[in-house]
Amino acid sequence: MKFFNIALGLTLLGTFVADCMAVPPGAEFVPVCKKIGVRKEIRSLTATEWQAYSNAVAAAYNDKWIDWFGYYHSRVADVVHGSSQFLVFHRDFINSYEDILQGYNPDVMVPYWNMMVDFQNPANSSVLGSKYLGGNGVGANNCVNSGLAGTWSLFPKDRCLSRVYNNGTNINSWYSPEYVTSVMQRSNTYADFRFNIENSVHGAVHLGLNGDMGTMHSPTDPVFFLHHVNIDRLYAQWQAVKPATRTYMYDGVDSKSVPVTTNDSIIGTSTPVYAVMRLGYGKMCYTYDTIKAAKGDASALVKRQPRKCIKRPSPATQQIIMKLPPKVLAQFYPSFAKGPGHPLENEMATISPHQPMAADACAVDFKAPPPNENMRGKMPLPSGLPDDWIKMQGSSVAQVRALEKAAYDMVDALNKANYLSPYMV
Template identity: 55%
Template sequence: MRSFALVLGLAMACTQQAAGLTPPADAAPYTACADITVRKEIRSLSSAEWKAYESAVQQSQKDKWVDWFGYIHNRLAVYAHGNSNFFTFHRKYTRDYENVLKKYDSSVVLPYWNAMVDFQSPSSSVVLGSEYLGGNGNSDTNCVTDGLASNWNLIYPENHCLKRQYSGSGSIPAWHSPEFITSVLQVSKTYADLRAGIENSIHGAVHLGLGGDMDTMYSPMDPVFWLHHANCDRLWAQWQAISPNDRTYMYDGTDSSGKTVSLDDTILASDVPVVSVMRLGYGDMCYTYDTIQAAKGNATALVKRQKCNKSPDQATQAVRNLPPEVLSTYYPSFASNKAINPLENEMPSIVPGQPMAADVKAAATFVPPKPNEKLRGKMPVPSTLTNKWITMMSGNVTEVREIEERACAMVDALNKAGYLSPYMVN
């Protein structure tokens, strides 16, 4: 088995003076990246980009990197979940994996999966089809037999095929909607707030929904893991970029031992401090996301606050038309009746539904399906996390149930207002 030191070697960070946003006085500065790549939503990749990514992943699996990352996650999971280590550990962890893939093909960039878009009927998403990541395991063994990881054989924690078992039964209940994640982005005032809101909602729902290996501590052995955690990282990055001067280096809450966290803390399984991953575009964090506008020489942050949307899209307008008491509770930014920073609004994130959309000339003008009027006021309540999952993730039951209660209450309020989600088309 290769030494994890090699992975760490791929994530070296410079300590030269950085231009731009000044880190806290006691934090080491990091130099700006010369080249910043853009992580895209999987459905917006071209066929060439997808094939390059697929090939690198297949090679990494043959070289047992998939098993190695599964081993590392399994050993550290109790420390990396249910506390403030969640975002920081997984940011470096996904970057380490991306750097491994780049050793096979330097053009490869880790994509993300915006699973919220598919919240109504996750199993029908093209992302879980044969063109991309494959679907449910077969009925006899739960082995995945189509898509990127078709017939994978893994050696950790013992020899086995890659397994999926949708929600343990063969079907996946609803996940958390773009409407709910938009609410989390708007109501979260601290890093700890955001971590709890994302980890205990869409993060856990996707893991449990796919089941099989994703419902274990060695879940990185399923290729869905990386795209899913890239999406969680994207949401953190967007939240940071909403107010970069305040949030880029905001790090609060406690670690797994209950100790108050600090930017000087060493990231799990590494020799680098937390501060080294806080700012995208600096040190080894040489990437951004397609939903974030990368700054070129901007002195305030890697990501600039995009121009406020003065002409809200139809989906956003539907939310803004909700009763004032609903807006003030779940969408304080919308309630202010001011121009909205696009980074705290997941509502316009509908992506083309066809695979390899970048190959289609008409993709730029693709019009998503119209919402089904018969489903007005019938938004489903998102699935809840099991006690077994919460225990495995070292989660706080009270914290988890409070997030779930808020999600249910939001759905109830929207349904009572006769709201029709633009994502409910089936």
């Protein structure tokens, strides 16, 4: 057995070297997965897939696993947020959740919600419909009374799932696909990418839904996992743009401002950071539909799958943004300024915010609406994070305000260029 392990390690090491990948000590012995699942956008799940996922989540709830994940996250939140542990911890955390669900059904994969597509009017997303994740809370306790968790009683203190949209019956604008594309192209280090994502789209979604999502026991809201799977998808894509240098790139500091290394353990575990950094190896036996598509699997994405209810595709969004003035492209989209760029650093997808759930079996014909000309040059500013949230997350208020200003500068530049986002409806 010992000889076999050494031989396997040497084989994997050869694979790494062939890929010209910078591999930290120990990572060469992490085995290749025998089977790799694909995490999909929630709107692409068939009725059978959605029912299987819902049933597994319900079983996990009945066995108190949802409470456990909420409790555990609340215990370690102070040291995993606002530090380099943020992305790698949550990758491992989500994987543990997926493992629990697969104990009930081995074919279940946790989907992601591409909420950037819904950035202008998140509350109107079909994902928050009564058949899926439910909507805003109601009544004195702001209880969610529909969707996956509409009847749940949760940690702490056996209470309902709570949501309190941050704009009454609506949710303030989130960060757009245009902004996230800019982050993907401008972030050259792990520390930069982590900070930019954690303090923009990550925080905006938590605070937009609010209620339990605005607390450190937020995994009790089923949106949490779909949201963080989406964050992990962005991280995986950022890695895959330059796999030789980014797969094991891990810089920045921990919660005590100590420089991090890939030999550090994931908070609360004995798992070294390097063991969760490469998809398809060790316990990370999954990939994303977007990554499969980028590697030539044209059937991987719902947006590339003909669905009889979708009569007309959404506009070619990358072609639209490529028409921006050269100075704007160079400042906010350095890859586009040089050419088409890598597909995995481009979140300007063709999925529409109006796209129906595949699980609804295309009950009605869907026609992707044309861009709303009344919205030309009127992209809204994303909602900023309050000081108390920033401090709770362990981030610097001044640094987050600088990040937000850069986001506002991007929106202003696009509006001054009379840019019309295809996601403005």
